[in-house]
Amino acid sequence: MLAPDARTVAVDLLRPPPEHTLDRVVLTTYSLDLETLLALPFAVLTHSDGGLEEMLADPLTLLTALRQSGEKVQVFVDEGAIAIPAGARPLYAMLEASVHPVRAPHGGAFHPKVWVARFLDPAGAPVLRVAVLSRNLTFDRCWDIALATDGAPRGKQRSAASRGLGELLRSLPRVSTQGVSEQLTADLLALADEAERTNFASPAGFDGAVHFHPLGLGPRRRKPWQPRDDGGRLLAIAPFANKTALDVLTAITAADRTLVSRQETLDDLPNGALDAWQSVLVLADAAAEEPEDGTGPRPSGLHAKAIAIEHGWDVTWFVGSANLTAAAFTGTNVEMMVSLTGKKSRREAGGIDRFMEDGFMAICKPYVPSKPLLDELAKAAHASLEVTRKALAAAPLRVVCAAGSQDSWTWTVVGDFVPPPGIEVETWPITLGEDQARQLVSPSIWIVPLPRLTAFVAFKLSCTVAGGDDVRITLKLPTEGMPDGRVAHVLRSLIDSPERFLRFLRALLGGLEGLTELPAGDGSGTGGSWWVEGLGGETLLEDLVRAASRDPSRLTPIRNLIADLRATEEGRLIVPDALYEIWTVVDQALTTQEAA
Known part of the structure; x- marks a missing residue:
């Protein structure tokens, strides 16, 4: 699990055990690439590890996968973090019923990356597979970490270790911004019940069951989450960090602390924030180079989140979605971390020294402070764009459809949203190309054929005052006037x-x-x-x-x-x-x- 050269193909996490069939799967993610979601059922059902274009080359093949997966795949994603897809495909209509925008209860990000798959054996008995990842549902190439474990519900007794997983599943209808059907709500509650009656075994080398730690679902914490209250040594890995969370971690141990993060994150920390850390590392340049064995591009950039704390003869690893930030540790964000404990002497569990020596240190180098890449003006522009993104995601916008002449329809974005000074917002339906984008005003009207009607709306936010990257997101908006036979027209187009x-x-x-x-x-x-x-x-x-x-x-x-x-x-x-x-x-x- 902890070897940095180990590779896990995400779709393997959804492939059934022998003689089992996939019954349903619930995915939670912060960000979502719709083309990834299009390709996922195809890859699972065909056992294909090909690239996206290969998967999408034959729309009939892809459509078969989507029809076979049907309502089995349900995705819960932060309301403002769906990416604008590269291609304008009518097939996105097939995904709308499976994508559910959600909002973190305390104003932060909905950030957990948890996959829960339910399989059935020939007699109908369920087996659950849970994967807790640091990776979002995208084609990202960063270094990530994932823990996957199987288990079967047993009797009526609840597992204290799995209670947090049930809590996350039960919360999903409540945090959905557009509501979910009664049937899906019932399915989620039933899945939560089964999860709470399942002990999920730790990987080889670790003892007992995996423990699930959800953050940000209940009342806001009065003090930050603390993984443990004691320890002799500490290793913390995350792409983002701030002083609040780092101070929490340094209080756990008296000395011997190692931090691994991104160069730009460390450069942006205030003076003195790293004084208590004996070793501070970033990824080496070689970690992003192409491999010599011709196996394809290696991961590039750090996205894994993990904390290892040695205590006595044991080491406890915490892995999941939480960065080393106040938003994660104080419950502003919704997160999921899991913990597992084993003996430091076991190779599979791995103490901190063993983990670093078995390959991780080879992809790291000591941190050397450098000049921040963003000046203060660019940082202010980035902050303004992020505030606008959150406001746009929460704005009362909707899509209104009306039949026109022949096969043409009016597709209209209506609702009140005025961007702040210095910010421009363009929008278009994702089933059309970006060349169809126009300034967001109410109403914004397009004439489209029926198969191009969609609830997914693309937005590009630009800052006119300073430079910097645009913010590009897709929102799934409530719809009015969407024809009942729309899917049939999409099918007929293929x-x-x-x-x-x-x-x-x-x-x-x-x-x-x-x-x-x-x-x-x-x-x-x-x-x-x-x-x-x-x-x-x-x-x-x-x-x-x-x-x-x-x-x-x-x-x-x-x-x-x-x-x-x-x-x-x-x-x-x-x-x-x-x-x-x-x-x-x-x-x-x-x-x-x-x-x-």
Whole structure:
């Protein structure tokens, strides 16, 4: 777990154990890249470790993954920290029901990075996997740390170690800014109950269960969080730090303290803030270089958060989302840290010396103060942009849609928001390119085709007084007038012929691997008898019956897809009547079987 050269692919955390299926997963994150969320179900279901463009090259393949994952993936993200995606894709409409903006109760950031996956064995018994990370749900290349552990609920007895995980899950409906459905609320409460009845085993070399420490969910703390109240040695690693948290940590030990952070963070600390630290380090330049073995780009930059405290013969590690800042330690932010304890003598647990000598020291170098990169004017501009970002995220904005002529719709951002002097705000729907951006005024109106309607709205905040980077975010806004059949139109924009529909149907029946075995088709079908003559359509009934008998759940996404497409006149050309009649026979038989 603690070896710096160990690599964990994030999607591995969601792949089921042998003979298990993924039932649902809840993800919490501070920041979110929507293209990462698009690629995640694809990578999990196809076991693909390819890059984003490879994943998105065939929208039918991606759409299959999204349809198969359905409502299984739910993401809770800080309301003002969704990134503007690089591509303007109608497929983002498929994510809207899964993305839930949340707000920290005490005015800080919603900052935990916790993944809770529920798997089912063939008998329906659940297994939970929890991953507590320092990484957000993005394609970041920084050095991060993750702890993953599995466990099964046992009886009715609650685990004191897991109580904090249940607390986080139970809080999610409450901190959601737009509310969640009754069904999702019930699912979260049930998942919290199972988590609280599960002891999650520590990794090899550590003793007992993993303990979960949520911060910022209850009443504001009167004093900062203290990981422990005693210790002989201390190692603290985080990209961000300030004097408040550093003073808390130095009070734990009398001497022998090591701090690892970013150069710019350390440069910005007040005089004397580092006097109590015997060793202060930053990442060495070599840590960001390309590897010689051709395995691809190495991580660049520090993003891991960890605290190690040696006490007696033992060492306790705290890992998770909390930086060494007042916002994290005092409960202004919502955070999640986990702790695990083991003997310093064990190689797997690792005392501080062993951890540093086993490779971490090789990617570090002593900190040497340098001139801050940002001058005071740029810092003031950055602070003003951050204040504007938070105000914008909390502003009463909404999207109003109205049908126009033919397939065109008006998509309008309305609501009151006036940026402070010196700040400009541009906005546009994320399903259009940034060349469609315009100044935020109320109302701001675009004319778009129906498949481009979206609840995701891009904003670019710029400071006109001083230089510095723009702040770019996506907000998921409440909507009015969004048509019920919008998803069907998005589907039709991708599945625009009987040929492509049959290819997609066979992928749903045979699994995603079936997509690689089918010709792409030229999209020239007209809806006659092509589906019978092409791609082996004569065996379609047999395939449907086989899927229904072996795994009826595979027909659920097909039922949803056909209903979506048959809801429109154009969709009925893609799913011809003859094909629909075959499906109806199978569906009726399946419904009778389920009722029995």
